[in-house]
Amino acid sequence: MSEVVVIGAGLAGSQAALAAADAGVQVRLYEMRPVKMTPAHRGHGASELVCSNSLGGEGETNAKGMLQAELRAARVAVMDAADGNRIPAGNALAVERDGFSRAITALLEAHPNITIERSELTRVPDEGVVVIASGPLTSDALAADILERFAGGERLSFYDAAAPVIEFDSIDLEVAFRAGRYGQEADYLNCPFDRTQYAAFYQRLEEARSHTPHDWEKLEFFEGCMPIEEIARRGVDTPRFGPMKPKGLPDPRTGREAFAVAQLRQEDLEGRLWSLVGFQTGLKWGDQKEVVRLIPGLEQAEIARYGVMHRNTYLCAPKLLESSLQFKAHPRLFTAGVLAGTEGYLESAATGWLAGVNAARVALNLAPVTPPATTMLGGLVRYLATAESKNFQPMNTNWALVPDLEPDDLPEEWKNRKKLGRRERRPLLFARGQRDFLSWLEGLRAGTPLR
Numbered sequence: 471m472s473e474v475v476v477i478g479a480g481l482a483g484s485q486a487a488l489a490a491a492d493a494g495v496q497v498r499l500y501e502m503r504p505v506k507m508t509p510a511h512r513g514h515g516a517s518e519l520v521c522s523n524s525l526g527g528e529g530e531t532n533a534k535g536m537l538q539a540e541l542r543a544a545r546v547a548v549m550d551a552a553d554g555n556r557i558p559a560g561n562a563l564a565v566e567r568d569g570f571s572r573a574i575t576a577l578l579e580a581h582p583n584i585t586i587e588r589s590e591l592t593r594v595p596d597e598g599v600v601v602i603a604s605g606p607l608t609s610d611a612l613a614a615d616i617l618e619r620f621a622g623g624e625r626l627s628f629y630d631a632a633a634p635v636i637e638f639d640s641i642d643l644e645v646a647f648r649a650g651r652y653g654q655e656a657d658y659l660n661c662p663f664d665r666t667q668y669a670a671f672y673q674r675l676e677e678a679r680s681h682t683p684h685d686w687e688k689l690e691f692f693e694g695c696m697p698i699e700e701i702a703r704r705g706v707d708t709p710r711f712g713p714m715k716p717k718g719l720p721d722p723r724t725g726r727e728a729f730a731v732a733q734l735r736q737e738d739l740e741g742r743l744w745s746l747v748g749f750q751t752g753l754k755w756g757d758q759k760e761v762v763r764l765i766p767g768l769e770q771a772e773i774a775r776y777g778v779m780h781r782n783t784y785l786c787a788p789k790l791l792e793s794s795l796q797f798k799a800h801p802r803l804f805t806a807g808v809l810a811g812t813e814g815y816l817e818s819a820a821t822g823w824l825a826g827v828n829a830a831r832v833a834l835n836l837a838p839v840t841p842p843a844t845t846m847l848g849g850l851v852r853y854l855a856t857a858e859s860k861n862f863q864p865m866n867t868n869w870a871l872v873p874d875l876e877p878d879d880l881p882e883e884w885k886n887r888k889k890l891g892r893r894e895r896r897p898l899l900f901a902r903g904q905r906d907f908l909s910w911l912e913g914l915r916a917g918t919p920l921r
């Protein structure tokens with residue numbers, strides 16, 4: 471019988487193993503904990519949530535909610551484990567982390583097609599179908615092997631110092647204005663603070679708990695990529711003389727310079743994603759959201775990608791991967807999770823599931839598949855395969871991953887409307903994605919073994 475090897479029983483590897491095993495192939499799942507721990511994991515269980523306990527906001531106006539709905543439709547185990555261990559958290563799907571991890575571990579241990587090996591794999595097996603899901607903290611030996619043999623010479627370990635990325639739709643353009651410093655090209659969106667707003671922002675930034683540094687995270691910061699909270703610690707005015715400098719940026723509506731300015735720079739070709747310039751941060755994600763929403767014009771900001779400050783191991787997906795998560799140059803190899811260039815628990819689980827389905831398909835001599843572009847998972851894996859490869863950074867789920875609505879997607883009564891607000895557009899994007907995902911799943915289930 472065909473066998474698939476999965477490396478790593480984290481968020482991605484667990485779902486990959488279950489998906490492949492459910493499709494009827496034998497799975498050998500390697501997990502190095504507890505024999506060897508990572509710097510961030512604390513326990514021995516599968517799918518440990520290393521930081522926050524949230525799998526993201528729910529509902530049809532939330533991009534993570536759309537991905538959750540797809541995972542539910544595909545009966546991906548992560549959603550059952552989340553539902554069985556949820557704790558109240560407003561509109562977010564938060565879980566009791568130990569129960570969540572225990573539930574996934576129990577499924578893996580009980581599955582008749584899965585054998586768990588508690589050992590570090592230091593080399594990708596030379597033969598057979600393999601899903602590499604060893605995560606952002608892949609052990610050094612394995613990372614070196616991947617680098618040498620499968621990463622096309624691209625460096626794959628980085629100290630990530632990323633700033634939050636905001637969805638354009640959620641920026642208040644009555645407040646933020648377009649301008650370039652000293653009359654240069656108006657390529658930036660500028661969020662002006664008055665003295666009171668700045669004081670409130672600064673106070674919250676000061677209070678915000680910085681990610682507790684692990685030993686391996688005690689970095690020497692270069693001046694150029696100093697986290698915003700570190701800059702703020704140097705004094706109340708330091709950000710105003712650094713990344714939040716208002717000089718040369720008069721507000722065209724008043725002609726006056728603000729007390730401070732936060733600038734946003736376009737991130738993608740279509741201008742749907744904007745990153746906060748000089749705001750690289752390691753703040754916890756909940757705090758980060760609160761701090762960002764104190765910036766004038768960003769009160770309703772939807773964060774497409776949180777800022778991070780930690781060691782991150784990931785591949786340059788656009789150079790190396792197909793949208794099926796298969797390596798272009800090594801069709802027997804798949805990857806998922808952070809290593810594949812996604813960011814986030816849910817994204818890791820979702821790509822793990824797809825990699826597991828496709829690894830099983832290849833083991834059964836079937837062609838790999840990719841969900842439609844209008845679905846959140848389809849949009850995410852297409853992004854990985856086609857993003858700009860220069861300075862590629864892992865990506866969270868967000869609305870810019872799916873194509874905008876076509877006239878045919880609109881209800882009759884809205885067809886003549888010039889512009890729809892995001893509260894109107896998102897449920898339509900969600901409904902279109904669900905419809906396309908369900909019909910894709912139906913086709914997949916008809917042709918192959920799939921739970």
Ligand SMILES: Cc1cc2nc3c(=O)[nH]c(=O)nc-3n(C[C@H](O)[C@H](O)[C@H](O)COP(=O)(O)OP(=O)(O)OC[C@H]3O[C@@H](n4cnc5c(N)ncnc54)[C@H](O)[C@@H]3O)c2cc1C
Nearest residue numbers: 478480481482502521522591604605609807808814815818
């Ligand atoms: C410090 C930190 C904080 C984060 N906080 C959040 C957050 O709050 N919210 C969020 O959504 N995302 C967060 N992320 C990002 C990301 O969602 C998680 O890291 C997620 O766990 C990634 O899933 P994964 O499956 O790719 O990797 P992991 O879940 O880390 O799984 C990889 C597994 O592979 C094992 N492994 C590694 N090397 C080997 C080897 N050679 N042989 C065998 N096993 C191996 C590891 O022990 C681990 O169990 C954070 C990441 C980091 C590093």
